[in-house]
Amino acid sequence: METLQDKSNKPYNMIEKYLYTWPHGELNGDSAWRKSEHSGYVEHPMPEKDEKLANDSRWPGFFPSAICFVTTGDENNNALEKVVGATIVNRFPYIVALSFCTKPLSERHYVRENFMKRLESGGSVAVQYFEPGKFIDKAMDAITNIDDNEIEKRIASTGLKTVKAQTNDSPVFEDAYLVYEAKLVKPGKDFEGNPIFDKPYTDYGSHRIYYLEIEAIQLREDIRKCETQIAWKSLPKWEAQKPLQQLTPSATKPVVDVKYQKGYTSDYFFPGKNTIGFEYDKIENGMAIKFLPPLPEDQVEVDNDKARWPCFFPSSVGLVTTWGEDGSANLMPCGSTSVLIRHPLCFAICVSYAKINVRYAPRASLKSLLEQKQFICGVPFANDTIVDAIKYAGNISITQDLDKINNAGLEYFEDEYGPVLSALPISYRCKIVDVVRLGTHFLMLGEVQSVIVRDDVTKDNCLKWYSYPDVVKVKND
Numbered sequence: 001m002e003t004l005q006d007k008s009n010k011p012y013n014m015i016e017k018y019l020y021t022w023p024h025g026e027l028n029g030d031s032a033w034r035k036s037e038h039s040g041y042v043e044h045p046m047p048e049k050d051e052k053l054a055n056d057s058r059w060p061g062f063f064p065s066a067i068c069f070v071t072t073g074d075e076n077n078n079a080l081e082k083v084v085g086a087t088i089v090n091r092f093p094y095i096v097a098l099s100f101c102t103k104p105l106s107e108r109h110y111v112r113e114n115f116m117k118r119l120e121s122g123g124s125v126a127v128q129y130f131e132p133g134k135f136i137d138k139a140m141d142a143i144t145n146i147d148d149n150e151i152e153k154r155i156a157s158t159g160l161k162t163v164k165a166q167t168n169d170s171p172v173f174e175d176a177y178l179v180y181e182a183k184l185v186k187p188g189k190d191f192e193g194n195p196i197f198d199k200p201y202t203d204y205g206s207h208r209i210y211y212l213e214i215e216a217i218q219l220r221e222d223i224r225k226c227e228t229q230i231a232w233k234s235l236p237k238w239e240a241q242k243p244l245q246q247l248t249p250s251a252t253k254p255v256v257d258v259k260y261q262k263g264y265t266s267d268y269f270f271p272g273k274n275t276i277g278f279e280y281d282k283i284e285n286g287m288a289i290k291f292l293p294p295l296p297e298d299q300v301e302v303d304n305d306k307a308r309w310p311c312f313f314p315s316s317v318g319l320v321t322t323w324g325e326d327g328s329a330n331l332m333p334c335g336s337t338s339v340l341i342r343h344p345l346c347f348a349i350c351v352s353y354a355k356i357n358v359r360y361a362p363r364a365s366l367k368s369l370l371e372q373k374q375f376i377c378g379v380p381f382a383n384d385t386i387v388d389a390i391k392y393a394g395n396i397s398i399t400q401d402l403d404k405i406n407n408a409g410l411e412y413f414e415d416e417y418g419p420v421l422s423a424l425p426i427s428y429r430c431k432i433v434d435v436v437r438l439g440t441h442f443l444m445l446g447e448v449q450s451v452i453v454r455d456d457v458t459k460d461n462c463l464k465w466y467s468y469p470d471v472v473k474v475k476n477d
């Protein structure tokens with residue numbers, strides 16, 4: 001294994017070279033940024049101009065997004081791409097969304113024409129994760145050095161061995177420790193009989209978002225047996241340079257009988273004390289393999305624990321705030337949040353509408369989102385106040401606690417698009433431009449109208465993030 005612990009027992013040595021920081025330069029003094037109407041913040045109006053994008057199409061902001069490698073095709077006609085921000089968007093059926101550039105924006109964001117052709121003709125993919133180190137580097141080199149029009153050469157050029165996926169023909173790297181096999185969704189119906197997926201993708205702006213139903217998951221045996229663990233830091237690191245907020249603890253916090261508590265930690269280990277074990281059907285090539293039943297009806301198990309994701313999938317969380325009809329301020333932590341369109345920059349947030357169990361129940365936020373057609377997506381960071389707030393707000397509905405944000409220990413100020421949580425380094429003001437019914441969740445596409453950033457976010461006091469999960473030896477604590 002590549003991720004050997006060093007003598008000081010630090011598990012994250014190998015991953016250090018993948019550190020990503022934001023901002024890339026000073027925002028103060030950059031002509032794209034101006035003083036916000038909210039004091040103590042700077043703001044970037046959106047969308048950006050085409051010429052500016054052509055020069056530098058890196059996001060004018062940051063959202064914690066994991067990177068995976070995706071293969072498609074078969075032994076003779078295959079393709080490899082990296083995907084930023086792959087995300088689970090629906091629970092039943094179990095769907096991963098992957099987005100690809102369809103319009104040329106810059107050298108970084110160019111059209112993935114040949115990859116998409118193969119994906120659409122074969123109809124399936126294998127989404128794969130490597131440990132930090134040489135395997136990531138080999139895959140990344142192949143993608144960087146070989147153009148999309150010679151895409152069939154990429155996998156061979158990595159020098160890595162592949163085997164066929166279990167449920168489709170996509171090549172699976174023998175060195176991947178986690179693999180999600182998935183196929184393009186077919187038209188169907190949700191539990192209420194509403195039609196879903198007249199087509200397996202959504203086009204908006206510069207990107208196409210594909211919806212792929214997961215058919216099998218492969219997890220390396222040493223991880224399945226908990227000899228090693230996947231270690232995932234789901235929130236960026238950042239230090240506020242001025243008080244986080246003024247708040248004094250609320251005395252009104254209700255004691256609510258919450259039937260199901262969804263846990264949350266920004267420092268996540270899988271498998272771990274608070275995770276489920278990986279239930280598998282067979283073992284092959286050193287991988288434990290679980291097949292997911294084909295029909296959504298078969299996958300529904302009312303039990304809350306069974307409805308949990310069957311295995312680790314790297315995600316973060318967006319803090320989605322809205323105004324209710326009555327002016328109440330709501331906050332819904334949303335793990336299925338990702339930036340899926342580059343231009344205009346769009347967030348996808350996936351909100352449960354299904355009545356399956358306590359875990360998957362319609363969210364009160366849904367009503368405000370559908371009515372107001374706007375929201376704010378705040379970027380949390382690794383901090384006890386923030387993590388406690390996520391746990392509280394993610395387990396109580398505004399229907400149970402009208403003062404949910406304050407009782408979560410957070411302060412907000414008013415903005416047209418929603419309450420802005422003052423402790424968060426970055427907030428995106430979003431207008432909903434599309435709503436896609438997926439089965440249990442609505443995917444809401446929020447086009448960013450402007451980015452608001454605290455003025456203590458600077459190049460020297462940047463957000464720090466690793467886009468790859470690590471694999472570490474088990475900690476014995």
Ligand SMILES: Cc1cc2nc3c(=O)[nH]c(=O)nc-3n(C[C@H](O)[C@H](O)[C@H](O)COP(=O)(O)O)c2cc1C
Pocket residue numbers: 262263264317330331332333334335336337350351352362363364365366390391393394395396397398399
């Ligand atoms: C870490 C975390 C992530 C969550 N992700 C989602 C999500 O992606 N989609 C969703 O519908 N609910 C998600 N939830 C649950 C909602 O945040 C929760 O049901 C909340 O109480 C809804 O509030 P509301 O009824 O006031 O809208 C998540 C909860 C937590 C703790």
